[in-house]
Amino acid sequence: MIPYYYIASIALIALGFYIVIAKKNLIKIIIGLDMMDTGVNLLLISIGYVKGGTAPIENGNYPIYVDPIPQALVLTAIVIGVSVMALALSIAIGLYKNTGTVEIDEIRRLRE
Amino acid sequence: MKRAVAAILAILIFIVLGLAFAKIPFGNVNLEDYHYYNPIQDKQTSDSVPAHYLKEGKNETGSTNIVTAVVVDYRGFDTLGEVTVLFLASTGVGSVMYIFEKEKRRKVRRANAVVETASKLLFGFIILFGAYIFVHGHLTPGGGFPGGAVIASSFLLLYLAYPKFHAEHKSLNVAESLAGLTFVGVGLIGLLVASYFLYNFLPFGLPTYLFSAGVIPIIYVAVGVKVGSELTGIVDAMMGVRE
Incomplete structure (x- = not known):
């Protein structure tokens, strides 16, 4: 039985992949990339879960903590994801300023 | 056409990743249980990296x-x-x-x-x-x-x-x-x-x-x-x- 955290994160990855392949709108493609990013982050966090564990902040009240390493890695991954999103969105804004559209097909037609 | 291919690919990714991650335990991990080979001391150590961080982190960094x-x-x-x-x-x-x-x-x-x-x-x-x-x-x-x-x-x-x-x-x-x-x-x-x-x-x-x-x-x-x-x-x- 697959735990539903894994199912949800894998579904996010698959949905993001579908959006990136099938959609023609640049903004929607960037949203799809962000969804894949979120799915991977959720997968990493849920692998580090320990049953009955709390957030790894040691104040002496809880005996069990979850794994701190995936959380630290995901903290890095979120920042890198934000950087990639910002660059991608700025390029989309620039394309819209130059061509007046964010549809990939029309941009390709304008180039020819 | 392109949408159908994309949907099939997405479903394939879902199934393959689901099968790959079905074996990974969720929640019932004991961080103390991991053993790994320590090349400096040339023996199996019982202290995994997360267990070490959780046990010694407060003493080693003060945080x-x-x-x-x-x-x-x-x-x-x-x-x-x-x-x-x-x-x-x-x-x-x-x-x-x-x-x-x-x-x-x-x-x-x-x-x-x-x-x-x-x-x-x-x-x-x-x-x-x-x-x-x-x-x-x-x-x-x-x-x-x-x-x-x-x-x-x-x-x-x-x-x-x-x-x-x-x-x-x-x-x-x-x-x-x-x-x-x-x-x-x-x-x-x-x-x-x-x-x-x-x-x-x-x-x-x-x-x-x-x-x-x-x-x-x-x-x-x-x-x-x-x-x-x-x-x-x-x-x-x-x-x-x-x-």
Whole structure:
């Protein structure tokens, strides 16, 4: 039985992949990339879960903590994801300023 | 046609990843149970990396929040690289928006009185909250990155409420450079005092107190200021020239 955290994160990855392949709108493609990013982050966090564990902040009240390493890695991954999103969105804004559209097909037609 | 192919591929990815991750245990892991080979002592050690961090992290770094201990102390060099990536993204957004900039000024309408007054009232409190998050990074959940994002969101509020508002580029640059210099300077002092970069050279103090954990709060305040000014710079570049 697959735990539903894994199912949800894998579904996010698959949905993001579908959006990136099938959609023609640049903004929607960037949203799809962000969804894949979120799915991977959720997968990493849920692998580090320990049953009955709390957030790894040691104040002496809880005996069990979850794994701190995936959380630290995901903290890095979120920042890198934000950087990639910002660059991608700025390029989309620039394309819209130059061509007046964010549809990939029309941009390709304008180039020819 | 393309949609059908994409849907089939997505379902295949779902099934393959689902089968791959079905065997990985969820929740019933005992972090103490991992054994790994230690080449220095030439024997199997029973202390896995997360168990070591959870057991010794507070004594070795003085930080109550183990995630902060990992991010700033054990992997401090990695965090320096991460901040650099964010800086590169900020400059990249600025240059891309500059290349595509046409001399056309965008007409922006004034927001209504409620938004203007509320943003004027809330601005200071949001900055205070962001500062609280990154000052207490070693005690509570949070740290430099979320704190910086909160500070940037307060500037975004001002950009949305006032059409003529512009953050001073010079002061943003000064704040960002000073924060980066603080980070690298603290690391270099560690290199001088002890043998390695980002050595925690200050006394740890009592855990769960604000002034504890040595250099970790200093580095996280620097990271918070740096992330805040970089994200504000990104927002400023994306807003473009407005009238």
